[in-house]
Amino acid sequence: MAMRIIRFFLGQCILFFNWLTFPKPPQQSAAAQAQIVEQLKGLTLYHYRACPFCVKVRRALARLGASVAMVDAKRDTAAAEQLLAGGGRLKVPCLRIEQQGEVRWLYESDDIIAFIEAKLS
Template identity: 50%
Template sequence: MAIIRWILGRIILLLNFVFSPSGTKRSAPEQQKIDLATQHLSLYQYEACPFCVKVRRAIKRNSLKIELRDAKNNPTHREQLLTCGGAMKVPCLRIEQQGEVKWLYESNDIIQYLEQEIVAA
């Protein structure tokens, strides 16, 4: 089963590379405003997870600069996700606002948050 997952993961990464979305073009001040809004965000993810790929594609499509944290291969990020986020589940968006930290799971919820709270703001 692990071999099948590894092969499928590589196929997902290849297709994502080949059909990578182009980013949104904005004026420099608009992009700077978006970049400032994303400074407090980080995405805990696995490289070949299809739901993580879905979120990363939305990030790229919207030209967002969000720190990606590898929760599979980096023990520090994995421990932060488990301890602070409460579950070893990816993708997970860590949102820091006014000193409070919120952990948002589920790819559709993450994409909706990014498009409504960051891009549309």
Template identity: 45%
Template sequence: MKIIRVILGAIILFLDWITTPRGIKRTPELQKEVDNKTAKLALYHFKACPFCVKVRREMKRKSLNIVTYDVKRDEQRRQELLEGGGRVKVPCLRIEDEAGGVKWMYESSDIVEYLQQYS
């Protein structure tokens, strides 16, 4: 079963690589404004997870510079996801508001919909 996951993961990453979407071209000032708005977002993901790829592609399409953490390879971030979000499930978007409150959003479709506001 592990070999199948490895092969499928490699295929997913290869297809993602050859079909990477182009990002939105913005003026430097406008891009900086978008970067400031997304500065308190973080995506917890697995590199070869198809749902995570979906979210990362949307981030690329929208030219969103959101920090990403591969929780398969980073035990500290994995523990952070478990403690903060309550479970190790990816993709998960960590959203920190202006007051310092944190919300954890899990479903890829919900995350993509949330990212639409940064068009």
């Protein structure tokens, strides 16, 4: 019970400091934003709201002005089952990459950020 309270408190601290310091997306034209959306089509981020590594990925997305579909695997049991069935692990953050009919699952926040940065360059 004590660990649950500590995890809850830490999660709330993470969310509060993320809210205070959340990066502003870059100003882009509508055409540039449409191009980013097209480049990131087929990506879905499985995350937990208060996970520090998930926060890291969401902040990187904001800094890049990128948006991908997001699924909270903690609150959505169907999403958690998809993550476990497809990726093989119930671990977040995880990026589901669907390209040309193939599906890959990418774990690790640094790898996810590097993949998205490479897609946008």
